[in-house]
Amino acid sequence: MMSDRSKDLPLWFKNQASPTAEMDQESLEVPSVHSAQQHQIHMDSIFMLLEENIVTFVKNELKKIQKVLSPDYPECKESQREGEDEEQRSNREEFLKITLHFLRKMKQNELGDRLQRRRRVSSCFSLLIS
Template identity: 65%
Template structure:
């Protein structure tokens, strides 16, 4: 008993190829978008690290405080972003150390700690005001 004619079999095979091709294209596009998102994130974070290590660091802290005020209503998203930034900081420190830039890595880590402490102090002050 023949389930499919040869013509139907070819059509099914062609439809499968088309479906496979569509899925493959969607997969490629998804990873291109993922790459763009990651590259944008990396560039933004490296830019922040560069500012933290610059001589204009106190001005950067003030700008960060203003940015934090704008983001206050986004607890869950902000928590996820904070975790992502912390993970990227660890990656950056790792690469700096691999490049034998321990002093720069230490300065970055110390600066980020100071910035975190200042943010926490700012958050505590703003919570006490409410």
């Protein structure tokens, strides 16, 4: 039987990394690739959830806007605004601006004008955005 000592070992020069060093380097890179893949999977799941939340928010807000634009939408009272914090109000106000922008872009100026008028006139327009 032959020992490992009798094997021909690969030649390498001083300015080259040893084959063992290359293997060590490769083994160090694998976790970072794995980590990058895990990070991407994590980011993908976060953005899927984000998309789901945004779509739900948009659908709910568009339903409210549609109600406000209906001819039989009743006037409401100031007391109906309670329970809404400033951040919610601000988010919904910004969504309303986006909606107006898209209505105008779609050449639905009459609908946009009506929405804007009701927004200014209604004492409880925040109900729409609540």
